[in-house]
Every structure is written in structure tokens, then in C-alpha cells.
Amino acid sequence: MEGLNIAMKDACGKGLFHGINIPKSNTSLSHLFYADDAMFFGECTIGNLKNLARVLRCFHASSGLKVKFFKSKVFGIGVSDRELTSSASLLECDACAFPFTYLGVPVGANMNLIKNWKPIIDHIQVRFSSWKCKYSFYPHASHPCEVGKGKPSTLFLFHI
Structure with missing residues (x-):
């Protein structure tokens, strides 16, 4: 997971992935890891989603660890159901809504x-x-x- 952490930091640093900005802070959040789970936070744009998919494919190619998109979920805040469904289909995973249990x-x-x-x-x-x-x-x-x-x-x- 350290390799994925470095890849995400690099993608954010180069402007390929845009995380979310924390209010009243100069901090941006793009990902969190817990054991073998990963949560990604970012702007809901086609470019952001495609670049996230690219980072995950590169991670798979370099580490051999594969992301199970069929088990993955996409959540949206302030986006329409149509945008959320489109985003989920782009990543080949399910669109879900809040609240959820983790x-x-x-x-x-x-x-x-x-x-x-x-x-x-x-x-x-x-x-x-x-x-x-x-x-x-x-x-x-x-x-x-x-x-x-x-x-x-x-x-x-x-x-x-």
C-alpha cells in the first residue's frame, strides 16, 4: 500500500488527481488506507476518475495487487444521480448513497x-x-x- 500512497501523492502533486480541500486549512485529502482497504476523495470529474483508474492500473502492474472494482463503491456529495451513475460505470463499480457502514x-x-x-x-x-x-x-x-x-x-x- 505504500507504493499506492506514493503514486497518489505524485498524481496529486502533478495535478493529475484533485483531492478535496479541508475547510479552514491548507490541506487537501485524496486518500486514506486501512489494512487492505482504500478510500479515495476527489472532485467528481471525468478526468479525475480516469486518472484514478490509471493510477490503480499502474499500481496493479507494479505490485501484483489488483483492485476489485466489482466490490468497490462510488459515493457523491453534491452531484446528481446521473453523474454518480456515470462515474460508477466509468470505474466499473456500484453507485451508493450516504449513510453507509464501514x-x-x-x-x-x-x-x-x-x-x-x-x-x-x-x-x-x-x-x-x-x-x-x-x-x-x-x-x-x-x-x-x-x-x-x-x-x-x-x-x-x-x-x-
Whole structure:
């Protein structure tokens, strides 16, 4: 993945791929990696999409690691459904909408609503229910959403 990171930085530096600008910052975001997943952020233009596809093909040719476009998704913010569908077909992947779930966490959902925390809390409770010793993760509350007057508290998650 380091090779893909370098290729994306190079493409952005040469103006071949345009990421998104972070408001009130001089920073541009073009990609994020987690394990064997990659997320790309950029302007919704034909040129940007074609250059992203080219970078990914070059990455495949140089590393042998192939992007599974049939498992990939394209999301649009502020673009029409027609543009989104066209972009997805160009990359040979699916067009999707927000909110969606990534690694069990809702992305694009309003996290001030308790209902959007429920799947996360349920997953944590299931994981810890198998422990022989039961620990109370939320002192002074029978449910994590009762902490802080109806809003979820900060959850610290540790992979064990």
C-alpha cells in the first residue's frame, strides 16, 4: 500500500488527481488506507476518475495487487444521480448513497441521534458478553445512551 500512497501523492502533486480541500486549512485529502482497504476523495470529474483508474492500473502492474472494482463503491456529495451513475460505470463499480457502514461504523449518519449509535453499542455488548467476568462499562447508567442526558458518551475501543 505504500507504493499506492506514493503514486497518489505524485498524481496529486502533478495535478493529475484533485483531492478535496479541508475547510479552514491548507490541506487537501485524496486518500486514506486501512489494512487492505482504500478510500479515495476527489472532485467528481471525468478526468479525475480516469486518472484514478490509471493510477490503480499502474499500481496493479507494479505490485501484483489488483483492485476489485466489482466490490468497490462510488459515493457523491453534491452531484446528481446521473453523474454518480456515470462515474460508477466509468470505474466499473456500484453507485451508493450516504449513510453507509464501514467496519461496523455508520458513515454520513447523524451521530447526535441515539438510533445511529445502537448498532455500535450492540456490537460492543455482544463482544464483551462472552467474558467470564462482567464489567460495567458505563457506571451510573444501565445503558450507554443514558450517560450525558440522552447523548452517547465517548467510547474508547480497543482491539484485543
